[in-house]
Amino acid sequence: MRNFKFSAMAFIAVALITGFFACKPKNAGNAVSADAASKVYVAPGKYDEFYNFVSGGFSGQMSVYGLPSGRLLKVVPIFSINPENGYGFSEESKPMLNTSHGFIPWDDQHHLDLSQTNGEIDGRWIFANANNTPRVARVDLSTFHTSEIIELPNSAGNHSSPFITENTEYVVAGTRFSVPPDDVNGDVPINTYKKNFKGTISFISVDKGSGKMDIAFQLQCPGVNFDLSHSGKEKSHGWFFFSCYNTEQANTLLEVNASQNDKDFIMAVNWKKAEEYLKAGKGRKQAVKYAHNVYDEKTHTATSEIRTEVTVLDTKVLKDICYFIPCPKSPHGCDVDPTGEYIVGSGKLAALIPVFSFDKIQAAIAAKDYIGDYDGIPIIKYESALYGEVKKPGLGPLHTEFDGKGNAYTSFFVSSEVVKWNIKDLKVLDRAPTYYSVGHLCIPGGDTKKPNAKYLIAYNKITKDRYLPTGPELAQSAQLYDISGDKMLLILDFPTIGEPHYAQAVSADLIKNNSVKFFKIDENTNKYVSKGESTTKVVREGNKVHVYMTAIRSHFSPDNIEGVKLGDEVYFHITNLEQDWDVPHGFAIKAAGNAELLIMPGETQTLKWTPDRVGIIPIYCTDFCSALHQEMQGYVRVSPAGSSVPISYSLGTNLPKADSSTKK
Amino acid sequence: MKTNQLKTATRIILFLCGLSLIAVLYVPMWSIELNAPQYPEGLSLAIYANRLGGNVDIINGLNHYIGMKTLHEKDFVEFSVLPYFILFFAAAFVLTGLIGKRKLLYTLFVLFVSFGVLAMVDFWRWEYNYGHDLNPEAAIKVPGMSYQPPLIGYKQLLNFGAYSMPDIGGWIFVLVGALLMLLLIIEVRSFKRMKLGANTVKLMVPIISFLFLSSCNTEPKPITIGKDNCDFCKMTISDNRFGAEIVTKKGKAYKFDDSHCLLS
Numbered sequence: 001m002r003n004f005k006f007s008a009m010a011f012i013a014v015a016l017i018t019g020f021f022a023c024k025p026k027n028a029g030n031a032v033s034a035d036a037a038s039k040v041y042v043a044p045g046k047y048d049e050f051y052n053f054v055s056g057g058f059s060g061q062m063s064v065y066g067l068p069s070g071r072l073l074k075v076v077p078i079f080s081i082n083p084e085n086g087y088g089f090s091e092e093s094k095p096m097l098n099t100s101h102g103f104i105p106w107d108d109q110h111h112l113d114l115s116q117t118n119g120e121i122d123g124r125w126i127f128a129n130a131n132n133t134p135r136v137a138r139v140d141l142s143t144f145h146t147s148e149i150i151e152l153p154n155s156a157g158n159h160s161s162p163f164i165t166e167n168t169e170y171v172v173a174g175t176r177f178s179v180p181p182d183d184v185n186g187d188v189p190i191n192t193y194k195k196n197f198k199g200t201i202s203f204i205s206v207d208k209g210s211g212k213m214d215i216a217f218q219l220q221c222p223g224v225n226f227d228l229s230h231s232g233k234e235k236s237h238g239w240f241f242f243s244c245y246n247t248e249q250a251n252t253l254l255e256v257n258a259s260q261n262d263k264d265f266i267m268a269v270n271w272k273k274a275e276e277y278l279k280a281g282k283g284r285k286q287a288v289k290y291a292h293n294v295y296d297e298k299t300h301t302a303t304s305e306i307r308t309e310v311t312v313l314d315t316k317v318l319k320d321i322c323y324f325i326p327c328p329k330s331p332h333g334c335d336v337d338p339t340g341e342y343i344v345g346s347g348k349l350a351a352l353i354p355v356f357s358f359d360k361i362q363a364a365i366a367a368k369d370y371i372g373d374y375d376g377i378p379i380i381k382y383e384s385a386l387y388g389e390v391k392k393p394g395l396g397p398l399h400t401e402f403d404g405k406g407n408a409y410t411s412f413f414v415s416s417e418v419v420k421w422n423i424k425d426l427k428v429l430d431r432a433p434t435y436y437s438v439g440h441l442c443i444p445g446g447d448t449k450k451p452n453a454k455y456l457i458a459y460n461k462i463t464k465d466r467y468l469p470t471g472p473e474l475a476q477s478a479q480l481y482d483i484s485g486d487k488m489l490l491i492l493d494f495p496t497i498g499e500p501h502y503a504q505a506v507s508a509d510l511i512k513n514n515s516v517k518f519f520k521i522d523e524n525t526n527k528y529v530s531k532g533e534s535t536t537k538v539v540r541e542g543n544k545v546h547v548y549m550t551a552i553r554s555h556f557s558p559d560n561i562e563g564v565k566l567g568d569e570v571y572f573h574i575t576n577l578e579q580d581w582d583v584p585h586g587f588a589i590k591a592a593g594n595a596e597l598l599i600m601p602g603e604t605q606t607l608k609w610t611p612d613r614v615g616i617i618p619i620y621c622t623d624f625c626s627a628l629h630q631e632m633q634g635y636v637r638v639s640p641a642g643s644s645v646p647i648s649y650s651l652g653t654n655l656p657k658a659d660s661s662t663k664k
Numbered sequence: 665m666k667t668n669q670l671k672t673a674t675r676i677i678l679f680l681c682g683l684s685l686i687a688v689l690y691v692p693m694w695s696i697e698l699n700a701p702q703y704p705e706g707l708s709l710a711i712y713a714n715r716l717g718g719n720v721d722i723i724n725g726l727n728h729y730i731g732m733k734t735l736h737e738k739d740f741v742e743f744s745v746l747p748y749f750i751l752f753f754a755a756a757f758v759l760t761g762l763i764g765k766r767k768l769l770y771t772l773f774v775l776f777v778s779f780g781v782l783a784m785v786d787f788w789r790w791e792y793n794y795g796h797d798l799n800p801e802a803a804i805k806v807p808g809m810s811y812q813p814p815l816i817g818y819k820q821l822l823n824f825g826a827y828s829m830p831d832i833g834g835w836i837f838v839l840v841g842a843l844l845m846l847l848l849i850i851e852v853r854s855f856k857r858m859k860l861g862a863n864t865v866k867l868m869v870p871i872i873s874f875l876f877l878s879s880c881n882t883e884p885k886p887i888t889i890g891k892d893n894c895d896f897c898k899m900t901i902s903d904n905r906f907g908a909e910i911v912t913k914k915g916k917a918y919k920f921d922d923s924h925c926l927l928s
Binding site: 255256259260349351395414415416417433434435436437462464465 | 805
């Protein structure tokens with residue numbers, strides 16, 4: 001009896017405990033291969049293989065990382081002021097951020113595209129978009145400076161931008177938010193969206209030699225949201241493809257109202273046809289206002305002009321420019337494979353990936369295989385344009401990049417993974433988890449004719465526990481995968497600034513040898529340049545005082561200035577006389593309501609200062625330039641308004657009067 | 665011998681069971697854990713006798729995308745009646761222990777088991793409605809998909825792995841039930857001493873325990889990474905994070921390299 005009771009109790013106890021732990025799936029560990037460290041280690045003194053240009057998202061800037069080390073090399077200011085080097089603070093750089101709405105100190109930088117020649121990256125420029133106040137910027141990759149910014153009229157939410165054609169003929173930008181065009185009365189009720197709001201696609205031409213941008217023409221399209229786009233290549237060169245969502249044309253609670261239609265569209269644009277119409281004078285000249293800002297590397301000055309006219313082609317009236325192709329469920333990505341034949345749509349709420357064929361699209365257009373029209377634009381039958389669908393690849397596809405070997409890599413936000421699939425077979429080949437919730441991907445050259453498929457970088461939206469915690473605000477996370485073999489291998493995980501959306505990567509060889517080391521002082525044609533210490537001066541023009549100053553290790557010339565009065569506007573024009581590599585000088589004024597200047601060798605930059613009180617104000621060099629950097633300083637004497645102290649300036653001669661008591 | 669009176673040991677155990685049932689009012693009874701790659705910290709829904717606990721707000725926030733109803737305590741009539749049921753049984757156990765009549769034990773057993781079955785049926789029905797009664801205007805609609813959480817055990821729902829298990833309160837119930845059954849057997853056995861052979865009883869216990877455990881039977885077989893192939897798509901299972909397995913009632917394990925293959 002006792003035995004029975006005991007064994008029964010014991011049996012039940014054991015059964016209960018094992019039952020408790022049964023069935024629960026074990027938590028998986030992170031799978032990183034053992035030789036990952038050797039793949040990403042770049043020894044001290046050695047260069048990385050690739051430049052990775054990463055969008056800064058809500059920081060407004062572009063960051064540059066080296067691959068495979070993941071080291072941050074530089075943050076290039078484009079659309080946001082940068083007190084670190086005076087971008088947006090110096091008088092020369094302020095015009096870069098000028099718009100038809102005035103000076104704007106910040107923007108949201110989403111996408112980047114490297115310039116191409118013959119469908120291959122040429123390393124000359126990189127183009128960036130501003131999402132908030134629609135603009136496109138061109139960054140010069142020899143100086144890593146923002147060279148040009150052009151504003152876009154008739155636009156809002158410049159998201160589908162900047163995407164370039166095979167030979168950088170055009171940089172194309174599309175609106176995310178449809179709005180009433182600039183030249184009509186915009187004071188309409190918001191719920192008249194369907195009637196009054198239009199989407200605009202801007203074709204910006206790029207000069208082959210100088211890179212100068214100009215809005216060649218705009219296409220006025222139906223009021224949908226344009227998301228991402230890519231140009232055709234090879235056989236599809238001459239066409240552009242845009243993903244569109246909100247075909248429901250909702251103006252409120254888009255989360256629900258723009259997700260109702262089973263299919264939205266990919267818009268195919270025949271821009272060669274648009275060029276024909278433009279030549280034939282079919283475009284309507286519209287009166288608008290938009291800024292065009294250029295930074296000149298010889299004068300080291302930006303100039304801003306407001307342009308007043310743009311040519312618009314109405315796609316409702318001018319036929320054969322635009323066609324709609326149905327694409328499942330709010331497409332985000334719209335990517336063209338290296339051969340130019342396959343167009344991959346990624347519907348962010350879809351459970352499959354449709355792949356369209358350019359040849360089939362052309363055949364459907366020729367045969368007028370349409371199922372109707374949307375706001376005057378024909379809709380091609382889905383099955384007639386479709387090559388095939390990738391079934392059950394994952395949840396929430398966003399963006400596809402290509403490896404040039406016939407494979408595609410698609411990011412999945414909801415299931416937090418990258419999926420490799422073969423384009424011809426439409427079969428899934430491999431999956432790799434991302435930590436966590438990946439947005440965009442980048443393969444060097446992955447959206448050109450010639451991808452360099454050694455690495456793939458996934459840019460994730462959620463970071464959580466990947467790095468040491470830093471309070472509630474965490475950096476975003478980027479992951480580097482080795483895709484040179486059949487299976488993807490995770491080799492590195494690094495945090496990024498801002499929020500990376502799109503990124504571009506290119507072999508370092510294309511850029512590193514063209515990198516400017518310093519600016520030649522002889523070529524400096526800035527209005528306020530001082531080419532030598534003997535040419536420095538301080539000049540009063542009414543209540544404006546111009547200080548022509550030079551900086552060289554380790555002094556400013558002049559470094560003692562007197563005669564400035566309260567009520568003056570003082571402009572310090574500093575020329576860095578150095579002609580050597582990596583010797584910048586900084587410049588700061590005590591209590592100036594301004595940032596510092598960081599002046600590169602051979603450059604001239606100007607800082608404006610309005611003194612706020614009488615007294616002695618120190619100035620000094622802020623960037624460690626030499627052993628006697630601490631001695632690189634000066635004083636400015638501010639006298640009361642109306643004082644009779646004359647302007648005087650000197651270096652080394654303003655010595656104290658001899659003291660009579662020490663005379664022997 | 666007083667044949668309609670329970671043994672002293674039985675009565676003490678019944679009394680203690682009654683007291684432990686009161687504890688159920690203060691601890692979670694059931695928990696549904698949700699795991700997804702972007703939730704390394706995990707999410708959980710804790711069901712108490714009278715309320716919901718855990719990450720209810722976060723779960724509600726996520727579920728609205730797929731059209732599942734927002735969980736509000738006031739929508740559940742169960743939360744208002746359950747505490748009374750538990751108190752009733754606590755009192756019943758205590759009284760049975762004090763009074764010690766055999767007939768009371770039989771009645772208690774029948775009532776308790778019926779209650780347990782009723783509770784699980786009600787839970788299943790709620791889970792069915794929660795997973796099937798979706799808002800037609802939901803943003804994410806996966807064709808043919810429903811999101812009924814598992815009654816007990818593991819189930820993949822889109823990118824979430826849901827694991828439904830009793831929590832402390834639930835285990836107390838289970839333990840009390842098991843003890844109740846054991847006591848019943850012992851009492852019956854001693855009452856009908858001649859009718860049931862000792863060997864028969866020795867056999868009955870493991871059989872009953874085995875049947876009792878069949879809801880969450882054998883452990884899943886470990887997946888050998890790099891070797892095992894997915895039973896659906898034949899790809900090599902290369903990553904632990906995405907491997908999935910089904911263990912059927914008979915104990916056969918099916919292995920998959922991804923939850924989507926498992927769902928197919």
